[in-house]
Amino acid sequence: MARTRTRNELLAAVIREIGWSQEQTAAHFRVVATESGAIELTSVTRSNISQWILGSQPQPKAASILRETLSRGLRRGLTLAEIGLEDAGQAEPDWSSDTTSTLLELGDIEMDIGRRTALATSAYSVAALGLPISAWWDTAAERAEQRRSRTNSTVTAADVDSVREMSAFFSQREQKRGGADGRTALVAYLRNEVAAHLNRHAISEPVRRGLYSAAGEMAYLCGWTAFDTREHHIAQHWFTLGVRLAAEADDPALAGHILRAMAHQAADLGHGHQAVNLATASIERKRYTSAGPRERALIGVVHARALAADGQRREALAALRRAEDDLSAADPDPGAEPSRVFFFGEASLASQTAHTLTALGDLKGAAEQFTRSVNTRRTKAFARTHSVTLGYLGSVQARQGHLDAAIGTWGSALDAMAGIHSGRAKETVIQMRRSLSPYRNRGNRAATDLDTRARTLLSSVA
Incomplete structure (x- = not known):
């Protein structure tokens, strides 16, 4: 029957x-x-x-x-x-579960190709962007301090330094080669080495907080590299874990840094209102005031970008001015602030300013700022970032009607993408081809040749 x-x-x-x-x-x-x-x-x-x-x-x-x-x-x-549908077990990021257990579970999912594919292709969840109430933040570090270690071995300040050194290495690698390059090794290190440290007894409370902060920064980096490979649901889970570890470390500046990344992701995906909520959270509860000037500028310029994505023009321009002032006050010594902001300088500020102006409809100003970013960035150390910025500049030039300039800029972007493994780089090439599509069969030899190069490159950039 x-x-x-x-x-x-x-x-x-x-x-x-x-x-x-x-x-x-x-x-x-x-x-x-x-x-x-x-x-x-x-x-x-x-x-x-x-x-x-x-x-x-x-x-x-x-x-x-x-x-x-x-x-x-x-x-x-x-x-x-x-x-009215059956639950297939795709849980949203959880703010209340044990952080070490969550880290192990996420690491296991990433190392299991079937489970990882299921998570990677799940939808980015706007519903999962809500943040905990104030009481949760107030007691996070105390709850972590009372958590019992699961082994008799100890963690020292040297162990914390080792984790931070590895984060710095992988962060520099991502800026140069893209999020897909070395990501498997990054997740494995966090899942195996760092998780083991979290299960040990810290010799002092400052060491415990330092360890949780270092672990939170590495979880953030796992999220950021997933974001760069366009695996947005995976990135959400790692970002959430990073914020939780930052709260348990009582490190508000790190929490602000990660919330800023979440706002950046939401803005990129077209969720302006949610981006504003996250960016606003990134400057609350001492997250902005406890950060150094360079990190404040980074948090502030993404706040401006989120405001622009939400249509709040006046507020966005005011936030841009604050970010410029903060960066002007930053110590030129790279060691003056945490290594996680090593990449943020004039070029990065100009790039994020350009995105803000694009959202506000100021294409002329956006083109000027993208050009400033391209001209001031150290291209060897920041090859992935440089190539993507060139892609964005070409897109703005095309929207302005400056096709010849766009073709030249896009050609430079493709040159810069050699050896890059980045979903965002791939997306700029896809957008490039879409912009070129009206000219492919209209006798524009330069557009046709560039499109052929772009099509060939798509198989290698991610």
Whole structure:
């Protein structure tokens, strides 16, 4: 006897509450699928939505993307149960679980190709961007201090220094070669070496806090490299863990640094309101005031970018001015502030300023700032960053109608991408080809040649 499907009334009710048709639901679903890298789901149509409403169960990946799509439509988080679907176990980042256990679990997922692929292709979750209440932040370090060690061995200040040295190495590598280069080794070191330290007894409370801070910075770096490879859901989990470890270390500046990265990610993905919430959190509770001038400038300019993405022009321009003042006050000695901000200087400030101006519609100002960034950056040490910035500059020049200038800039970007393994670099090449598409068959030899180079390079940049 054929199995009778039960109509999914919960799913139908949620779609009605949003006010979407099935065709509109499918269109929004495809946007989230594209954002998540789930290429096989970008062909979902009204027919698929209809089948799911009639009771057909989507595959776990499709269910996750559908849940996120509808959460965005309602502007609040939904569980799979609330839309009448089976929970496939894709938990959102958790602020309350044991940090060491979470680190081990995330590390294990990354090292298991099947589980990693499932997490990497899950949708970036706007619903997961909510932050804990004040009481959680107030007691995080005390809770961690009271946590019992799981072995009899001890952790010393030398161990903490070793972790920080490794973070500095991997951070410099990411700036030069891209997030995909060496990422497996980074995660393995955190999962094995650093997790073992966290299970040991620290010889003093300052050492324990230093260890948790160093671990939080490395978790952030795992998130940042995942962000650079466009694995946004994985990045979310690592960023959340990094913030939790920073709170347990009572290191507000580090927490602000990571919240700034989360705001950057949200702005990149087009979630301006959520970006503002995260960027605002990055400057609250001593996170901004306890940081050095260079780090304050970094946190501040991303705050400006988030405000611009949310349409808050006056506030964004004021935040830009504060960031410029902060960087002007920074000590030129790289050792004066934590190594995590070694990359941030005039070139980086100019690049983020350009993104802010682009969001505000000031293409002339954006082009000037991207040019300033290109001209002031040390290209050998920051090859990945330099190549991506050239891509952004070319895009702005094309939008201004300066095609010849854009083609020249994009050619330089492709030259700079040799040896780069970065999802963001790949995305700039994809956008480059989209901008060139109207000129491919219209006799523009320079555009056609550049497009051919771009197509060839796409197989090697990520």
